[in-house]
Amino acid sequence: MAKDKSPVTPAIRMLRQHSVPFTPRLYPYEEKGGTSVSARELGVEEHAVVKTLVMEDEAKRPLVVLMHGDREVSTKELARVIGVKSVSPCDAAMAQKHSGYLVGGTSPFGTRKAMPVYVEETILALETIFINGGKRGFLVEIDPGDLARLLDPTPVKVGI
Secondary structure, rough: OOOOOOOOOOHHHHHHHOOOEEEEEEOOOOOOHHHHHHHHOOOOOHHEEEEEEEEEOOOEEEEEEEEEEEOOOOOHHHHHHOOOOEEEEEOHHHHHHHHOOOOOOOOOOOOOOOOOOHHHHHHHOOEEEEEEEOOOOOEEOOOHHHHHHHHEEEEEEEOO
16 A cells, blocks of 8 residues: 555545555646546546546535546436436535535545545446545545445446
8 A cells, every 4th residue: 555655635544544555646736627637647548537526406415426537427317316406516615615625636535524425337347546635636546446345435327
């Protein structure tokens, strides 16, 4: 398990606490660059880069959606699947309040507030994934099975 080079974030503390093997992957962060920049800088497929999106339902209850970097979330389909009227992305300030992370550095691990986690089901079938480690310009390479074990996410089909 990697211990050097990693920024120490709540996400990294959680991974270490649960003995999850990971490889830290640092890259030069670009404002509003998104997963295309991280994939390019790390030389990996954007499909294997998983974005962590903090959203909320119509009652302002927060939730986390994990989606392939090269796909978008159908909020209409997500709302239908989880049985709520509507789902929309949180604004940056609210996302930070719920997660404890700056937008662009949001990790599903070690969030400030416990939130339900939904994952695009095809992410779990990948060999390896690259997901935010809790800081801008910092992804961790992990096995999606470890993500499933640690977060117990609900698999969904909401990618477009």
